[in-house]
Amino acid sequence: MSRADIIDVTASSSPDLRAAREIPEGWISRLAGKAWSLLSGRYTGYLLVAPTVLFLAAWFLWPVLTMVYLSLTAHSVDGVMVEGFTLENYIRLFSSDLYFRILMRTIRIALMTSLFAALFAYPLAITIARGGPTLARLVTITILAPLLVNVVVRSYGWQTILNKTGALAWVLKLLGVSNPPVLLYTEWAVLIACVHVYLPFVVMPLAGAIGRIDRTVEEAARVAGATRFSVFLRVIFPLSLPGLAVGVSLVFSLSAAAYVTPQILGGNFSPLLGTLIEQQILTLNDWPFGAAISTLLIAMVLASNLIFLKLVSRRFARWTAGAR
Amino acid sequence: MTTLSRRTFGKLALGATTLAAPMGFTRNGWAQGKEIQIGIWGGSQGEFVKKNIIPAFEKDFGCKVTAEEGFTLANVGKMRATKANPKFSVMFIDDVAIPICKTEGLIDQLPSADMPALANLYPRFGFDGWGTALAISVASMFHNTSITPPGSYADLWKPEYAGKLKLVSPKNTPSVFFLIVAAAVKSGKPFAEAQYLVDDSFDKVAALKPNIMNLFDNGPQAAAEVAQGQAEIGLLELSKYIYPYTAKGAPVTMSFPSEGSFAGNNCQVLVKGAPNKDLAVAFMNRMIEPAVQKAFSEYALTAPPVSGIEFSAETLKYIAYPVEEMDKRGLFTPDWEYINAKRSGWTEKMNGIFAV
Numbered sequence: 001m002s003r004a005d006i007i008d009v010t011a012s013s014s015p016d017l018r019a020a021r022e023i024p025e026g027w028i029s030r031l032a033g034k035a036w037s038l039l040s041g042r043y044t045g046y047l048l049v050a051p052t053v054l055f056l057a058a059w060f061l062w063p064v065l066t067m068v069y070l071s072l073t074a075h076s077v078d079g080v081m082v083e084g085f086t087l088e089n090y091i092r093l094f095s096s097d098l099y100f101r102i103l104m105r106t107i108r109i110a111l112m113t114s115l116f117a118a119l120f121a122y123p124l125a126i127t128i129a130r131g132g133p134t135l136a137r138l139v140t141i142t143i144l145a146p147l148l149v150n151v152v153v154r155s156y157g158w159q160t161i162l163n164k165t166g167a168l169a170w171v172l173k174l175l176g177v178s179n180p181p182v183l184l185y186t187e188w189a190v191l192i193a194c195v196h197v198y199l200p201f202v203v204m205p206l207a208g209a210i211g212r213i214d215r216t217v218e219e220a221a222r223v224a225g226a227t228r229f230s231v232f233l234r235v236i237f238p239l240s241l242p243g244l245a246v247g248v249s250l251v252f253s254l255s256a257a258a259y260v261t262p263q264i265l266g267g268n269f270s271p272l273l274g275t276l277i278e279q280q281i282l283t284l285n286d287w288p289f290g291a292a293i294s295t296l297l298i299a300m301v302l303a304s305n306l307i308f309l310k311l312v313s314r315r316f317a318r319w320t321a322g323a324r
Numbered sequence: 325m326t327t328l329s330r331r332t333f334g335k336l337a338l339g340a341t342t343l344a345a346p347m348g349f350t351r352n353g354w355a356q357g358k359e360i361q362i363g364i365w366g367g368s369q370g371e372f373v374k375k376n377i378i379p380a381f382e383k384d385f386g387c388k389v390t391a392e393e394g395f396t397l398a399n400v401g402k403m404r405a406t407k408a409n410p411k412f413s414v415m416f417i418d419d420v421a422i423p424i425c426k427t428e429g430l431i432d433q434l435p436s437a438d439m440p441a442l443a444n445l446y447p448r449f450g451f452d453g454w455g456t457a458l459a460i461s462v463a464s465m466f467h468n469t470s471i472t473p474p475g476s477y478a479d480l481w482k483p484e485y486a487g488k489l490k491l492v493s494p495k496n497t498p499s500v501f502f503l504i505v506a507a508a509v510k511s512g513k514p515f516a517e518a519q520y521l522v523d524d525s526f527d528k529v530a531a532l533k534p535n536i537m538n539l540f541d542n543g544p545q546a547a548a549e550v551a552q553g554q555a556e557i558g559l560l561e562l563s564k565y566i567y568p569y570t571a572k573g574a575p576v577t578m579s580f581p582s583e584g585s586f587a588g589n590n591c592q593v594l595v596k597g598a599p600n601k602d603l604a605v606a607f608m609n610r611m612i613e614p615a616v617q618k619a620f621s622e623y624a625l626t627a628p629p630v631s632g633i634e635f636s637a638e639t640l641k642y643i644a645y646p647v648e649e650m651d652k653r654g655l656f657t658p659d660w661e662y663i664n665a666k667r668s669g670w671t672e673k674m675n676g677i678f679a680v
Contacts, residue, residue: 096672097676097680098672098675098676098679098680101680102675102679102680105680163549163554164554165552165553165554184538185537185538263541267537267538267539267540268493268494268538268539268540268541268678268679269538269539269678269679270679271675271679275679276675278495279494279495279671279675282397282398282495283397283494283495283496283671284667284668284671285397285400285424286668289668
């Protein structure tokens with residue numbers, strides 16, 4: 001339905017709509033009428049987002065501000081918190097090679113998870129958007145199934161597959177690999193498990209984006225002699241970029257902040273920033289330094305997402321410029 | 325001085341007796357209807373406290389005890405959060421956190437006059453009156469029963485153990501024990517002296533890296549993996565996480581190298597400004613009474629901090645008791661005040677070795 005259609009429907013003079021817009025008498029009715037006029041007026045947008053904004057302000061913005069404040073307070077060496085403003089936590093964070101290297105690992109794992117998830121997501125999303133209803137439902141259920149299992153249980157499941165006597169080693173031995181590699185407690189184990197669980201977050205928005213692409217555009221390309229791959233590369237991929245952008249942003253953010261999966265499958269040899277935050281807060285009781293690492297993580301995820309979304313929207317605008 | 329006539333004295337005595345009668349005729353009448361909130365541990369120890377110790381105490385005192393599960397630093401966090409308006413009366417924490425709680429003014433000294441059970445407490449588990457131990461585990465090496473464990477920690481650095489060891493994560497308290505072991509192996513000094521040499525021993529810690537399969541932070545899971553043969557040896561962990569598996573017949577048990585072992589002390593402290601302090605003190609006293617300690621120790625396979633308890637030979641296989649047996653095994657309790665001040669830096673160094 002186009003924007004013009006929507007405007008036309010709301011402006012229609014059907015008896016039902018007219019009845020709904022009539023304001024009955026009484027104060028409740030007047031209040032309802034006032035609310036209706038506000039909602040249908042220039043404040044509509046603000047009013048619709050207000051509950052979400054208030055919710056996020058109370059449960060996200062305020063805690064984040066508290067965290068940033070905490071990261072600027074002091075902490076004595078014997079684990080006792082003390083009042084006072086200091087940049088010491090950030091100086092420690094940026095002067096140590098350890099935190100920089102773990103930050104780089106966090107970005108690397110998040111990027112690789114996003115990349116692999118995107119690669120695996122396209123065939124699945126095309127199947128959901130363009131396949132038959134039964135196949136589409138089957139793929140959707142299969143894709144969403146990992147989300148029904150608790151992250152701890154899922155990680156232990158991967159552990160039994162990837163350990164040195166696990167299913168993977170068994171299959172590789174059957175295939176003739178005498179000394180199969182043990183992936184458990186390596187970055188690969190973290191990557192595999194992250195791609196597995198975060199895949200639906202790319203597939204679903206991507207399937208939505210591909211489903212919205214007008215099939216006649218693809219048919220026109222085919223009629224003009226494009227191969228299936230060319231149609232994907234020049235039609236489906238560019239037009240599905242908004243869906244991909246949403247999915248990749250979600251996967252990047254979730255992977256960067258992952259804690260349980262790296263903890264169980266990385267064996268503390270491949271910790272991400274989340275592990276260090278937990279260590280500082282729960283083990284060392286150094287909330288200010290833990291808050292400084294958390295602030296760095298949030299800033300990194302936010303900056304990466306903003307840059308990525310900007311690049312994608314610019315690319316999308318360029319690729320679709322000819323169509324407008 | 326006012327003199328009392330015999331008649332007046334008789335009236336006063338009768339009145340006082342009448343007023344005190346309900347309390348006198350009801351055992352622990354002073355506690356009737358009172359309520360305290362306590363912070364306990366999770367796991368099997370917490371389960372035993374909730375299912376066995378608290379109901380019996382509530383029945384005997386006619387009171388209500390609400391228990392909230394947590395672990396040491398979470399429980400310290402709860403005391404901090406409620407410092408201005410204390411909600412908890414008794415808190416279960418490990419000995420590592422007692423100096424922190426003392427420094428921050430979160431706990432009170434125990435009123436020893438009101439705790440008759442303290443008479444049986446071994447002095448080393450009294451923490452200068454700032455709490456008492458409740459259960460003592462031995463922290464040492466654990467291994468798959470199919471192998472012969474080394475007699476000395478120093479052997480673990482040999483290449484034959486490449487990729488066969490699981491090491492406790494820096495976030496767990498026993499990781500401090502491992503650092504002391506590394507310092508003792510490097511310096512050849514006993515744990516009591518080696519604990520002050522940890523700063524100079526990180527090269528020894530790094531030298532063990534090729535032999536480490538992974539760093540674990542879940543004791544029971546590590547015990548299960550060693551039992552399955554994923555790794556041969558785990559170092560170090562508290563016996564309370566390993567022996568329950570051994571007792572059930574899993575092929576994993578503990579060994580005690582010649583350098584000695586460590587004491588893992590689970591303790592109780594009295595929260596500063598505790599609501600219904602008298603009831604809290606009575607509960608703490610109950611926790612160290614011999615009958616309670618015997619049942620608690622047999623359930624969790626930990627040693628009691630009090631003297632005079634008889635255990636079966638089967639239980640004694642798993643616990644270091646009495647205190648002479650603890651000494652025989654060289655159970656060492658580190659200087660937590662010194663270590664707490666160093667731990668952040670040590671953890672950062674361990675992360676630098678194993679995490680990058």
